[in-house]
Amino acid sequence: MIRFRRRASLTAPSSVASFDAPSSLRSSVPFGVPLAVALAAALTVAGCSSTDTVETDRDGSSGATSAAAGSDAARPTIRIVTYDSFVLDPDVEAAIEAKLGVDLAISASGDGAEALAAAILTAGRPEGDVFFGVDNILLSRALSEDVFVAHDDAELANLEAIPAALRMDETNSLVPIDVGPVCVDYDAAWFAERGIEPPTDLASLAEERYAKLLVLQSPVTSTPGLVFLMATHAALGDGAEEYWRRLVDGGAQIVSGWTEAWYERYTANGGEYPLVLSYASSPPAEVFYSDGAVTEPLSKVLTETCAEQVEFAGVLRGSANEALATKVLDELLSLDYQQSLPLANFVYPARPDAELPELFERFAPRPAAAITLDPTVIDENRDRWIDQWRKIAG
Template sequence: MTTHFRLRTIALATTATVALAGCSLLGSDDETKSDEVKRGESLEGTTVVLATHESFALPEELIASFKEKTGITLKVRPSGDAGELSTKLVLSKSKPFADVAFGIDNTFATRAVSEGVFAAYEPKLPAGAESLELDGDAADVLTPIDHASVCVNVDDAWFAKNDRLAPQNLDDLADPAFKDLLILPGATTSSPGLAFLLATIAEYGEDGWVDYWTRLMDNGAKLADGWTEAYSAGFTGAGKGDRPIVVSYDTSPAFTLDEKSGDSTTSALLNTCFRQVEYAGVLTNAKNPGAAEKVVDFLLSPEVQAVIPENMYVFPADSEVRLPTEWAKFAKPAADPLVVSADDIDEHRQAWLTEWTDVVTR
């Protein structure tokens, strides 16, 4: 059976012409010489640097249209995954290497906010976006742009072919019936891996998650460094690999379509999900704060929100965006995702990761 999946990481190719390759953390002299633009002044000829995670992607024509409408040249600087991006922004907060950032998610947002990385800006939000806002002061500085949930995904075609029942929940993954069938990204090396760890903490609590992971590893769970390795190289549902259960996203089934039937060959277990929300914010000490605000507005615009699904493979913050046909049918968002508060994540992240490492390496 043939499947079709567009990897989230191919988004890098789309931004190749606007990305800044091989730049240092503090930026080049050319970037730091851009004229400061105060609110209310003309933005014509202004350059704004947007720090993002590595999977940011928008059509070039949209970025060109933004320049035509505002006079702003947008330079996109990929800066690792959400964790790396957050760390770089904290370390450079007194002399930021960008004006605005996108891609800080709810697993790292509180740290960046508490460190004073972001300046206050509260744009008008599209329909549905208010439900994605952070609590407290963080809502004043970070704006929700998109969301997706990390969930267990199952290769339904593999289970049908082998006449076996598929797992239905987190408990099943530790059942001997599913021994040696799960591959997942590591929590210390991957944002979705950390999200899955948080899902198990939410499900089993402080007193139970370590025991769950012990049972999971004893049942033959295989760890990969990142999502790409787990999904594209390890998961049978992506056309390669030998494991029919993987930790991926609630959007993933929209990209595993059988070419003959048009149906998805995989499904996400929506009772295993942890929601990740990605935010944008103007950086404190940005050289061009007024222009940076325009970039946040741009990311919230109907034009950008409409292309987020097929370019970044996540749901837009705007709940009124019409989703692609495959998404409407196969990419069902988790209605009641597992939750750990951003404050709890910030307070306990390192301790949880240390304990998790002890369990998976014993």
């Protein structure tokens, strides 16, 4: 069995394991309760457990800055506050530091929801300068708090390369950095060996012959599960409730998190379900993390089931280095940084002109028509949709 490091995202207890999930899922705040309550719980944790934050500098050491002596001691440190599985490519990091004359430090703590809760708790007196990790599920909530600094387009020269569809905040307080489509993947060999055609889209998944082959994650405890629930409502509208009844009645298995679904229930890893909710980046991750043991992924993606999970970054209000932090934010939109994202975090660049590595081009090209999730619609309906799902799934 190949295990891979998963990308972190805003998740609950299940999602953070060895690959990504993607950028995929973790500890803590259940999404089954109203978001305000969930964030309140995370705020309590954030206020009581600062010792869980890990700060690293470019040389890999722990501490507030890597500059200990000499001329480097005068270089300002720009701290990126994020979740615990965020990865910054060392070569790109060094290039940004050299270009801007700064040292970069990473303050990583918990999952995305916990990191955001801590940022809300310390608004105006932040523990860093740049925040990375708000996704479109929590975007409206994040913007409702006075946490981030608004920017004119002119302050972020690279922003013009980002498609308008991904720019969901007109104030540029939070700008899109990457896209990690959540999709149903399938065990290609399982279907081929049995002479069965795999499903093709959301509608076919609900057919009884396919529903009984599908393992999903709960939207209450898993980010991919939550994204998939939101996607069914975005794609099917009022038909989403009946769709979920058909999935559940047809035998779809629902587990708590991505790790259990992928490593324990999925046939490619010895389980019994050849259809699994995961990510568009899962196939190249299978190859990348195999240390050469795998040259062709076992899994393929049902691209018509993909939903866009977009991650955003912003400058924290109250940063002592706001001007430099804004420049760092702009570098996260640069072509060099964007092209480092796929193999660092197994997500897709927000910039369409960023080239994908060969591994992605071969096994995970960008989904052409992923379901888009409107943050405002999600914010207005999320808790109701989750309550509705609970009544169906039990």
